[in-house]
Amino acid sequence: MPSTHAPFLESPDLSVPQLHRVMEIFFNTFGISQDRSGAVEISPATISEQKLALFKEYNVSRISVGVQSFLQTELRTIARGTTTNQITSCLEMVKQLNFPVTNVDLIYGIPGQTPDTLAESLKTALSFDIEQIFLYPLYIRDLTPLKGKSISENALLLYQTGRDILLGNGYVQDSMRMFRKPAPNDLKNSDEYCCQEDGMIGLGTNARSVHYATPYAVGQTQIKQLIESYIKLDQNDFKTAGHGIILSMKERKRRYLIKSILKCRGMKKQDYFKYFGSDCESDFVQIHRLKEKGLLVDCGTHIKLTEKGIMYSDAIGPFFISKAIGRRMASHPAI
Incomplete structure (x- = not known):
């Protein structure tokens, strides 16, 4: 999927020189253009x-x-x-x-x-x-x-x-x-970030990209230790991700579906078919169940949350998560 945007940094208590260093890593090591969001x-x-x-x-x-x-x-x-x-x-x-x-x-x-x-x-x-x-x-x-x-x-x-x-x-x-x-x-801004289709890189001790996260901490001492180890990394260390999994096609479909329907504008069914070559309602029986409960509605071109569905978004997202991913999430103390 195209990568046209790059929300990128969560800024804890870093000094100005440290922030300069993070920016250099982002633009020089990753080669991200400053023209991107x-x-x-x-x-x-x-x-x-x-x-x-x-x-x-x-x-x-x-x-x-x-x-x-x-x-x-x-x-x-x-x-x-x-x-x-x-x-x-x-x-x-x-x-x-x-x-x-x-x-x-x-x-x-x-x-x-x-x-x-x-x-x-x-x-x-x-x-x-x-x-x-x-x-x-x-x-x-x-x-x-x-x-x-x-x-x-x-x-x-x-x-x-x-x-x-x-x-x-x-x-x-x-x-x-x-x-x-x-x-x-x-009118829809053409520069608007679309999380299910655009790429994203998250930098910082508590930042997460769409696909993976580096170690997580809450206490000030642990956070500062993570910051210190992060800024001491060699440039080559940023060329690979040390955390995360490769999503199967089924999980990629789930991710796209969840991130699409939880937006009020809903998911365009034709876009789902364009990316995956299959029908979303055939792939996920959960769509039919949520329609029956009045949480989703088929508008012809789009599948959207109803007003009630928007209210219960925090329950609808996990409803689509697979058992395998659910077990991984449960085993991670930060999720």
């Missing part, structure tokens, strides 16, 4: 004007800010080391540099969160004239301070609250999580 995820606690200027120099097209919440009490609940002042300062710096796209990540389902507190965070995000807002459910991961805690019981209501606020403010919903400002006349 690139994204950097930043933390308000560690960003600086110098780092943002470096990203601007390398023509980064999208800055994603890990805000999670604009309320200090909720940030403490999810063990985030950022303050609301740092978040505000970060967004002001980002907007001043006029990156083509600024994204803000927000979390719903935080213990103690209410529709009113989520609405307050969204109101603050909207005041910054943000191009994209990702609304994530709270995930409880191994190795994190939240392990053993439970997501808020009113998570579904919180999702609906956030969705309705964003749609009411003119945003377009691309998936369960992603909301964006519409393009002029809502």
Whole structure:
């Protein structure tokens, strides 16, 4: 499949010289053109004007800010080391540099969160004239301070609250999580990243490419050790991937299907046939089952999630995962 885009870096607490080194690896070792779309995820606690200027120099097209919440009490609940002042300062710096796209990540389902507190965070995000807002459910991961805690019981209501606020403010919903400002006349931007068809390379200790990931850590000490070992690698070490599996044709079909139908625009059946030479509904009986439950609908040219299906996307994706891949995921502590 064609590779026309390259979202590429999650930026932990790296110095400017270290970020220069990562950029050099990306552009020189991998030979990626600066003309391609690139994204950097930043933390308000560690960003600086110098780092943002470096990203601007390398023509980064999208800055994603890990805000999670604009309320200090909720940030403490999810063990985030950022303050609301740092978040505000970060967004002001980002907007001043006029990156083509600024994204803000927000979390719903935080213990103690209410529709009113989520609405307050969204109101603050909207005041910054943000191009994209990702609304994530709270995930409880191994190795994190939240392990053993439970997501808020009113998570579904919180999702609906956030969705309705964003749609009411003119945003377009691309998936369960992603909301964006519409393009002029809502025409599809030809430079839009399409995860199921375009290539992607992820660099950084917590970044993952579409196909493989390097070692994972959460604690600051372990993260710094990974960073130190990463930047000491020889150039030849970047020519091969040390992690991952080669997907069979059946798994490639599953991956394409999952990444396509979880987008609101759905999967074009003709595109599936073009890539794989088979009919998607014949390949996956799960499609028929989800139609019967009112979660998927056949629009003729496309198979799309219904409004209910979008709401339950986090259950629909795993529904298509094979048992073999499910066992691999279960054995990995970071997934």
